[in-house]
Amino acid sequence: MDEPGEYVFYATAFDGVLLELDDSIVIDSWMDQPLRLHESRRITLGRGYRRIRILHYRRSMPGELVLKWVKPSSILEVIPSDRFYFSLGDHFFITGLPDGYTVKIIPLRENMPEKKCVSAMNICVVNAPWREQPLEAYVSIYSEAGRVFARFSEPFTFFGGDEYTLQVI
Known part of the structure; x- marks a missing residue:
């Protein structure tokens, strides 16, 4: 709205x-x-x-x-x-990540747990059941060694089926 x-x-x-x-x-x-x-x-x-x-x-x-x-x-x-925006499933995808990198997703909505995934084959798959969508959240990415790789100050809005590609410049 x-x-x-x-x-x-x-x-x-x-x-x-x-x-x-x-x-x-x-x-x-x-x-x-x-x-x-x-x-x-x-x-x-x-x-x-x-x-x-x-x-x-x-x-x-x-x-x-x-x-x-x-x-x-x-x-x-x-x-x-x-x-209208149609959800195409219970997962969204973050691609372009080196293997072993961890993505932490911190929802803005109260009482919703933090989500975490580790990339494999350059893809991180995040579970987001329909009732949690749209998922508005802050995103941080950590290297395999646990160091901050990227931290975004503006929240993202995730829908099931979406793909978000990280491009390292």
Whole structure:
């Protein structure tokens, strides 16, 4: 979300729709029904990424679902496709590292443990289950001897399936 404030989400569909936003169900209409506009309650959101999960079924014929919103000081509109980012799995990859280098990932989110991986064949594979994504975190890289190789002062935003390549200049 680029703009903090109150949002209302809408889904237009035949039959069943369930919409979750950051693990909270905001639209729950899981039943056979004619085409209709489903509406969430008003939701106050800060700036940043949100996890959205949509479940939909259509009893007969192909299904179609349109997701809309009303942003702060805006009108009802279809959510533009460039506002979505799809996670492609439960891992992301850091490539270009010498073998034996350790990557430490320190999440910004409270109560989330530090992640660590050691590169092999120039790849470091980091586990990031869907519920942890997007993973916003600080990154430090250590040599095989344990010395700091790189420490980044700005956090990264990781999604499953992404590849981040380290280029040594």
